[in-house]
Amino acid sequence: MLILTISACDSLSFLATSGQATTRVYGGVDKLTGNPCAVKVVAKKTLAKAKIAEVRRECRVMRELQALPHSNLVQMKDAFEDRRNIYIIMELCVGRLAC
Numbered sequence: 001m002l003i004l005t006i007s008a009c010d011s012l013s014f015l016a017t018s019g020q021a022t023t024r025v026y027g028g029v030d031k032l033t034g035n036p037c038a039v040k041v042v043a044k045k046t047l048a049k050a051k052i053a054e055v056r057r058e059c060r061v062m063r064e065l066q067a068l069p070h071s072n073l074v075q076m077k078d079a080f081e082d083r084r085n086i087y088i089i090m091e092l093c094v095g096r097l098a099c
Helices: 049-065
Strands: 009-017 023-030 036-043 076-081 085-091
Touching: 049 076, 049 085
Parallel strands: none
Antiparallel strands: 009 023, 023 036, 036 085, 076 085
């Protein structure tokens, strides 16, 4: 598995925010491969404990889906958290809608 961290991404630039401003998405470039990536940052302080658990569960499901590559699934590269945020590193999808 490719391990990425925020410090492993170059040229982070703000791309979007959710309606409630709990999630921000940044675009970046993986320093090791040069491939573009998306960094989804979920602020824990804006979420209830149950929602934080839901985001962690989503990360586990996405990690399991990595074994089943499909053109209709956004690939998660890595996920980690600190005391303030949950970070989800994914492939960058330009010009496609994410539902």
